[in-house]
Amino acid sequence: MPVEGLRPWLQAAIAERLAAEGKTLATLELVQRIAAHAVQPNLAPLENVRNLIAVGSGKGGVGKSTTAVNLALALAADGARVGVLDADIYGPSVPTMLGLSGKPDSPDGKTIEPMRAHGIAAMSIGLLVEQDTPMIWRGPMATSALTQLLNETRWGELDYLIVDLPPGTGDIQLTLAQKIPVAGAVIVTTPQDVATLDARKALKMFEKVQVPVLGLVENMAVHVCSNCGHAEHVFGQGGGARMAEQYGVPLLGSLPLELAIREQGDAGTPVVAAQPDSAAAQAYRAAARNLAVRLALRPRVAPSISASLLG
Structure with a gap:
């Protein structure tokens, strides 16, 4: 790790x-030394990408993309080589969160150079189309676009590739689980019952397709008033912990509901990069370290494959 x-x-x-x-x-x-870890049966890790981590949620609006981007930045801050793939074909948000604009380069007309921001590599369908262009695609077209983005991007050597999934358990999630080697998944939820109910569906989906769930991240767990310091659990309390205990998976971290997180994301400078010493950034860094520890405890790939990846 x-x-x-x-x-x-x-x-x-x-x-x-x-x-x-x-x-x-x-x-x-x-x-x-960050090792490559085992993936689904009958799949091998990607060349030059040691570990692909899927970040998913059962429903939208829980801050999954914000969490994915800040976890990626937190891993990079600890010395890892990190990339982010925005797999939300219909609603890409990673370019805005990382402050990216323009089109990526294609040196050979077949592959794409990822864009870089705050020390990490990034790729998104949002970088290839105009910002206000709707992706009116059926499922097969969207899943084909995802696999192309993954396989035709020149990621270079990465220790972790964080994949920001769309919410739910649809075609893109199924394609990821069946065709793309995933070392582990992280489920993002908020504390209230309606969110954890949907998060359970995401967790069970990953289990059924033999992708190990490394843990849960509880977002918007507590709001601390900037004027008086009063802490209030706006969306309920302890939902993530109860779900983690029920399903026997770790609670990687509880993240605050904080204005700066939203503001910095909208500005293209996520809080981990913009305010690294803040309480919010430290919460993301703690969650990222817990993620790395849980992955490090997983089985590694076969020695012959690991040696080729490590060069």
Whole structure:
């Protein structure tokens, strides 16, 4: 898992331990190795992409795309090489959230260079069409577009490719599960019962298609008034924790309902990049680290495949 962001904590912990033994820490060198992990049966990991992580939700409006983008930025802040694929063909939002505009380059007329923002690579159908152009496509066309975006983008070497899925359990999710090698999935929900009910459907879908669910992220868990500091659970309390316990999956993190998160996303500078020391950014970083830990505990790919990926 990526460890660069943990350097201050590790350095202090090691120095304290050595001091107890009358020793002094001279230097600290961290070496991280992010392995490729097992995917669905009969599929092999993508070339040059060690781990593809799907971020899904049972319904819209739970902040899935905001969560996916900020998790990607949090992993990158800890030293990983990260990309984001916007798989919401009908309602792409990643370009706006990352402040991307214009068209990506195609060096050979067949493949596409991803665009970059805040240190991560990104690709979206929203970068290939005009902003107000509706994608009036049937399911097969949308799923074909998704696989083309994935396979024809020149991602380079990535430790994690975060795939922001559309809400629900339709054609695109099924195509992803059947044809695209996924190392794990993350389910985003809000605390209220109607959201967790739909999130359960997403979780069961991933289980049925043999994609491991790494955990849940509870978004909009609590709002803290910027004037008086009063904390209020606008959408209920504990729904994510109850669902995680019921289905035996980890609760990776609970994220705040905060004005800055929405403002920074609309401005193309997500909160993890714009305000890295804020409480909101730290919540995303904690969730991303928990995600990386849960993935690291999963089986790795066969040694021969892993060696080719690691070069």
